[in-house]
Amino acid sequence: MNIVDIAVPEYVEVDVSERLAKVRSIFERENPKGIIVTEDGEYAGVVGEKQLMRSRMEDDTKVSAVMKSAPSVDRHEDLRETARLLVEGDVKIAPVYEGEKLYGIVTVDQILEAVLDSLDAITVGQIATEDVIGINEKDTVGSAINRLRENGISRLPALDEDGHLVGVVTTNDIVEFVVRDQERQGSGDRAGDIDRMLDIPVYDIMSSPVVTATADETAEAVVERMFDNNVSGLVVTPKGADTIAGMVTKTDVLRALTFTEQDSMDVQITNVALLDTTSREHIVESIEQVASKYADMHVIHAHVRLHAHKEKLRGTPLIQCQIRLRTNEGQVGGSGEGYGAEHAFHVALDKLERNVLEIKGVNADEEYRGQLLRKLGEL
Incomplete structure (x- = not known):
């Protein structure tokens, strides 16, 4: 299934020079899922409510100060891939192109409405x-x-x-x-x-x-x-x-729409644009190495979320990294901070492995207690 019938040509558009006072009034009046920002008639970015909360900016601040880059999507793109792009871009709206022309937008709500009937298989x-x-x-x-x-x-x-x-x-x-x-x-x-x-x-x-x-x-x-x-x-x-x-x-x-049944682990990275000296491949490989140490713990899906703070060290931002695994034994996660995505990821990965070990230890203790009770019952 693709998004050809989901994307719509109607959207709210403002210029990069527009003031935040007007943008805030648009959200209040029209309640859009997001706003397309253009510069000289060309797509420049999107702005949503989360961008307005980033800092206590004055009303006369230009919208370009808070707009966010969003991945562009082809009008005939696969729905699952579109869902992945929205999740990894941490946006609720993305521009849709037909060839080189901006056709319209696609939103999270439009995708969920299109697949609503098939969501009864997920709890x-x-x-x-x-x-x-x-x-x-x-x-x-x-x-x-x-x-x-x-x-x-x-x-x-x-x-x-x-x-x-x-x-x-x-x-x-x-x-x-x-x-x-x-x-x-x-x-x-x-x-x-x-x-x-x-x-x-x-x-x-x-x-x-x-x-x-x-x-x-x-x-x-x-x-x-x-x-x-x-x-x-x-x-x-x-x-x-x-x-x-x-x-x-x-x-x-x-995010659940992007889960696959392929042999390789399904890994998503929110705010993938923050990756600096590391790569998606390195992150996937590192998580797989942790999971492979515990063969009886099957990882269904892994989610890595990156979030940049304002603080910097010699130009490198302080990054918060959260890793969450969905496994056959429940959820397990780890989080950490570091300067740059690679440092933050490995701090979080170390915490994740410690938490996995703790879960395995608890399960091992419960199994031992069960075996002991069974033996006592045989006496």
Whole structure:
């Protein structure tokens, strides 16, 4: 299946010189999945809500300061390859070309709508992220912004003092809050207003009640729920409980579309453009070497996520790397930071191997206890 019937010629377009004030108002008014940025009529990049959260930029900043490069897609591209390009580019929208001409756009939602009927074979438990970053409902909006930016994520479950799930705060919540406040207060010196907004507690802007999912539900059911509630992710909770068991997003579902049944390990790298002195081949080989040490642990899929911080050392950015393996024995991951993608990857890889060893040790202990109990029962 290709995207010839999915891509659409309708999209929102702005020039690189456009001010962020207008871009923010477009998101508020039209709620697009992304905006195509052009320069002299030619494609230059895309901008989404996550780009608006990167820094506290003033309204008169040009959109070129926050736009992101997105992979271009041929109108006849395979759907699975298109899904991979969106995931690895960490974007929700990509320009679609017909020959050398910009035809339109393709979005995550368009792809998921096209394959919705086939998602009943995938469960939430197979694709959800178990290691979830949250925030206390009494923490400030400024803290939420920092946590979102530092971890390269778009949503935070909000918890009360007892660890119960009470809400979710997203980049969209924060953007809408800032836009509404600016429209209400008008123009002028914004420094004091920004400080005041950053000190507001999360519970004043979070979404509540929380739209949730359970691990045994199908991807089809949860994607329909996301569409119905106009959200991009759901908190996974145990049945009948208000604690957090994981998070499932549209990107997680999109990533599942790229899984293959071939002999080689399926590895995805989000923000692949950050690779500097290393290569995709080296990353795949390194993960396969770790997996091959534990023959009875079958790795179904590996996901490597790279995220660049502003801090640099002699021009090399501080990179956060997260590795997550989906195996026949559950999820296992490792994370680490380093200057440059190669350094960060190997720090995370070392942590991953230690965590794999810990899982194997626990399983070995359980097997030993089982054998011991069986022997005792024979006495």
